[in-house]
């Protein structure tokens with residue numbers, strides 16, 4: 001999926017908890033707070049009781065929205081509290 | 086590729102595309118006597134999350150079937166990354182390409198509503214060994230909807246029928262499942278539960294239309310949240 005598609009997806013699920021795997025193999029957890037054309041910004045989730053044994057990931061780019069992840073670096077994405085029939 | 090709800094799930098590669106997701110699947114399976122000696126068929130396997138879990142966790146022989154090539158390709162990619170083998174088969178749930186009495190368990194998670202339900206049920210009944218079980222998660226309507234509302238939901242999702250709990254039990258009985266146990270679970274969201282988050286395995290090119298379908302789905306399922314629910318059915322002859 002392209003940068004543009006991840007941009008759309010993150011926009012659509014603003015405010016939801018997300019788990020993002022980046023091409024360097026890291027896993028990031030947080031709540032989607034902002035997305036611009038290049039990055040998605042995650043607010044760290046305080047309680048880690050439901051993170052399923054994953055670490056906290058990487059905290060770079062403290063722009064007030066939490067930490068930013070380059071959309072182009074995203075290798076995989078999973079969203080909490082989605083629901084499908 | 087068309088632009089239906091099922092196409093959208095396939096192109097975005099939604100894993101665990103059924104109410105309750107993988108978390109509910111684990112709960113359902115933990116109530117069954119599954120072990121290495123059992124053969125399992127998952128119909129409408131989608132991206133194969135459940136089949137992979139069964140093969141890895143229980144060591145069973147698992148066959149995963151779907152009629153979408155996109156879904157099957159994504160399932161195969163997943164199966165290549167695990168240590169257990171899962172067989173994949175392209176096929177139609179309404180006419181399953183297996184001999185009678187082939188499986189101990191058949192699993193169907195949000196699949197039959199998209200098919201001719203009576204046909205699919207009798208196929209499952211035909212494939213199960215004596216003492217075998219069909220495990221299903223399916224949408225139900227909790228209160229009757231107006232004809233117009235029902236049409237709208239069926240059209241959008243591509244359901245052949247939208248049944249009540251009793252409607253399902255009736256069809257299951259008619260299809261030869263004499264013992265049907267039904268469980269009702271509420272739809273509860275733990276908004277921070279990332280362990281059971283919904284995975285996306287999107288295709289290279291995702292048409293914008295699919296994002297609109299996602300939006301419409303969110304809107305409809307929220308709008309009708311009091312009318313629509315789901316049940317777990319455990320069925321044997």
Ligand SMILES: C[S@@+](CC[C@H](N)C(=O)[O-])C[C@H]1O[C@@H](n2cnc3c(N)ncnc32)[C@H](O)[C@@H]1O
Nearest residue numbers: 101102103129130131151152153177178194195
């Ligand atoms: C809502 S998805 C559920 C997928 C998977 N069970 C899951 O929980 O993630 C429905 C699945 O059923 C498949 N399907 C629909 N009609 C089918 C049919 N007649 N024969 C085989 N598969 C079918 C679709 O391709 C899709 O993968």
